[in-house]
Amino acid sequence: MQLLIPAAGMGVRLGGTADHPVSKLLLPVLGQPLISHILQMASAVAEFSRIIVVLGPDYETAFRTIRNVASGILWNSDTEVVCVKNSNYKSTNVAYSLYLVRRYLEGDVVIHNGDVLVTPALFEKLVIRRRRIQRSNDSIGAWVLAEKTSTIPEYQTKIVADDKGVVIEIGKTVSSGPNGLYMDLCCLTSQATSIFRDELCTFVRRGQLNAFYSEALNGLASRLLLGTVWSEGLPWFELDKTQDLERLSLVAPEIVRQISRRKLGSVAKVTSVDGSTLQ
Numbered sequence: 001m002q003l004l005i006p007a008a009g010m011g012v013r014l015g016g017t018a019d020h021p022v023s024k025l026l027l028p029v030l031g032q033p034l035i036s037h038i039l040q041m042a043s044a045v046a047e048f049s050r051i052i053v054v055l056g057p058d059y060e061t062a063f064r065t066i067r068n069v070a071s072g073i074l075w076n077s078d079t080e081v082v083c084v085k086n087s088n089y090k091s092t093n094v095a096y097s098l099y100l101v102r103r104y105l106e107g108d109v110v111i112h113n114g115d116v117l118v119t120p121a122l123f124e125k126l127v128i129r130r131r132r133i134q135r136s137n138d139s140i141g142a143w144v145l146a147e148k149t150s151t152i153p154e155y156q157t158k159i160v161a162d163d164k165g166v167v168i169e170i171g172k173t174v175s176s177g178p179n180g181l182y183m184d185l186c187c188l189t190s191q192a193t194s195i196f197r198d199e200l201c202t203f204v205r206r207g208q209l210n211a212f213y214s215e216a217l218n219g220l221a222s223r224l225l226l227g228t229v230w231s232e233g234l235p236w237f238e239l240d241k242t243q244d245l246e247r248l249s250l251v252a253p254e255i256v257r258q259i260s261r262r263k264l265g266s267v268a269k270v271t272s273v274d275g276s277t278l279q
Contacts, residue, residue, distance in 0.1 A: 001046065001047065001048055001049065001107070001108040001109070001110065001127075002048060002049060002050045002051070002052065002104060002107065002108070002109050002110070003042055003046075003048045003050075003051045003052070003109075003110050003112060004051075004052045004054075004098065004101065004104065004105075004109055004110065004111045004112070005025075005035075005038065005051065005052065005053045005054070005111075005112050005113070005114045006054045006094045006097045006098055006111070006113060006114060006213070007023070007024065007025040007035070007053060007054060007055055007056075007062075007113070007114025007115070008054050008055055008056030008057070008086040008089040008092075008094075008097045009021075009024065009056065009057075009089070009094070009114075009115070010022065010056070010057055010089065010090065011023065011024050011057075013155070013240055013241040013242070014027075014239070014240070014241060014242060014245075015242065016057070018090050021056070021057035021058070021089075022057070023055075023056075023057045023058050023061075023062055024114060024115040024239050025038070025053075025062065025114040025115065026058070026061065026062060026065060027239055027245075029117070029248060029252050029256070030248075030252055030253065030256050033065055033069070034114070034115070034117060034239065035053070035062075035065065035066055035069060035114065036065075036069045037117055037255075037256055037259060038112065038114070038117060039051070039066075039069055039070060039073055039081075040073060040259050040261065041117075041118075041120050041123055041259045042112075042123070043073045043074065043075050043076070043079075043262055043265070044120060044259060044260045044261070044262055045120050045123050045124045045127065046110075046123075046124070046127050047075075047076055047077040048075075048077070048079055048110075049077060049078065049079060049080070050079065050080045050081075050082060050104065051079060051080070051081045051082070051268070052081075052082045052084060052101050052104050053066060053081065053082070053083050053084070053114070054084045054086055054097040054098070054100060054101060054275070055083055055084065055085060055086065056085075056086045056087075056089025056090075056097075057089060059083075059085050062083070063083045063272050066081065066083055066270065067081075067083075067270040070267070070268045070270050071267055071268075071270070073261075073262070073267070073268065074261075074262040074263070074264060074265030074266065074267065075262070075265045075266055075267070075268055076262060076264075076265050077265075077266075078266060079266070079268040079269075080268060080269045080270075080271065081268045081269070081270045081271070082104075082270075082271050082272075082273055083270070083271070083272050083273070084100060084101050084273045084274075084275045084278070085272070085273070085274045085275050086100055086275050087274070087275065087276060088209070091209065091210075092209045092210060093209070093210045093211055093212055093213075094113075094212060094213045095200055095203050095208075095209075095211040095212060095213040095215065095216055096203075096204065096209045096210075096211070097275075098111070098200055098213050098216075099200040099201065099203070099204050100275035100276075100278060101275065101278065102197050102200060102201065102278075103278055103279065105193050105194075105196065105197040105200075106190065106193060106194075106197075107190050107193065108187070108188065108189055108190060108193070109187075109188045109193050110126070110127065110185070110186070110187050110188075111185065111186050111187075111188070111213075112184070112185050113184035113185070113238075115184070115238055115239045115240060116183065116184045116185065116236065116237070116238045116239075117236065117237055117252070117255055118145070118183065118185065118231075118234070118235075118236035118255070119234050119235050119236060119254070119255045119258055120258050120259055120260075121234055121258070122145065122185075122231060122234045122236060123185070125229055125234075126143060126145050126185060126186075126187050126229050127187060139225050140166070140225040140226070140227040141188070141189045141191045141192035141224045141225060141226075142186060142187065142188045142189060142192035142196075142217075142220060142224065142226050142227070143186060143187045143226070143227045143228065143229050144159065144167060144170065144182055144183075144185070144186045144217065144226065144227075144228055144229070145182075145183040145184075145185040145186065145229050145231065146159050146161070146180035146181060146182055146183055146228050146229070146230060146231065147180060147181045147183055147230070147231045147236075148179060148180055148230055148231075148232075149179075149180065149181050150177060150178060150179055152178055152181050154172075155172070155240075156172075156181055156182070157170065157171065157172060157181070157182035157184070157212070157214045158170070158171065158172070158173070158174045158178035158180070158181065158182070159174075159178055159179065159180035159181065159182050159228065160174050160175075160176055160177070160178050160179060160180075161179060161180055161228045165227055165228040165229075165230070166225055166226065166227060166228070167217075167221045167226040167227070167228055168221070169218060169221070170182060170214050170217050170218045170221060170226070171212070171214050171215060171218050172212060172214065180228060180230070182214060183231065183236060183238075184238065186217065188220075191224065192220055192224055192226075195219075195220050195223050195224055196216055196217070196220050199215075199216035199219040199220060200213070200216050202219075203215070203216070235251050235254050235255050236251070236255070237251045237252065237255070
């Protein structure tokens with residue numbers, strides 16, 4: 001299984017600009033950069049053969065931070081951390097960042113936005129649910145993590161799901177009333193990963209470099225059943241706008257307290273790649 005972390009945004013709603021972008025995964029959360037908590041949680045909950053982080057602003061600083069963080073984490077499997085540079089981050093969106101690393105979109109993949117942190121129980125719930133349903137040969141090929149709500153800001157990704165939790169529609173805008181907020185985490189099986197990759201390639205062929213990757217998930221939902229894993233009140237947060245920084249003191253301590261450190265394992269190999277060289 002692979003973990004893909006898109007984190008090439010400029011942090012516009014946090015005050016970032018093209019000249020002075022804000023790299024969200026470097027923002028401090030209880031004294032450590034956000035990416036440190038994400039990687040610590042991933043190492044404790046699941047086995048990942050590879051972790052791919054797509055970076056944009058302040059690439060060198062972000063790469064050094066990730067390298068330093070990863071060197072202090074013990075993984076329960078041989079793990080490689082690949083930092084990929086999106087040089088076009090000023091004029092592209094997350095779907096393009098994921099397109100850059102399409103060569104890694106194979107097999108089972110978890111996509112975890114670089115500005116989100118959920119409690120380990122939620123992360124585990126997403127992964128464990130996938131394994132259980134695979135064993136029962138269910139037709140669902142991918143799952144999204146979501147919070148049940150119908151009050152969703154315009155800029156957030158909305159979900160319309162049926163009574164069984166199957167996604168009918170997902171995107172910034174939906175044709176009917178939403179009943180869920182997408183929490184920017186999803187888990188794709190190998191069958192879904194192939195379709196998702198095709199959707200991303202279609203966007204780039206059409207010149208839609210500013211597409212949101214939820215549009216690719218929506219295309220996936222039209223071709224393969226997309227399930228929902230509900231948060232059910234478990235804590236999480238997103239660093240998207242300035243008000244979110246104020247919520248950190250209320251939510252972050254509880255989440256970070258639940259992230260355990262492995263005492264045995266191996267140190268990840270960390271490499272740097274220019275996304276323009278990937279085919």
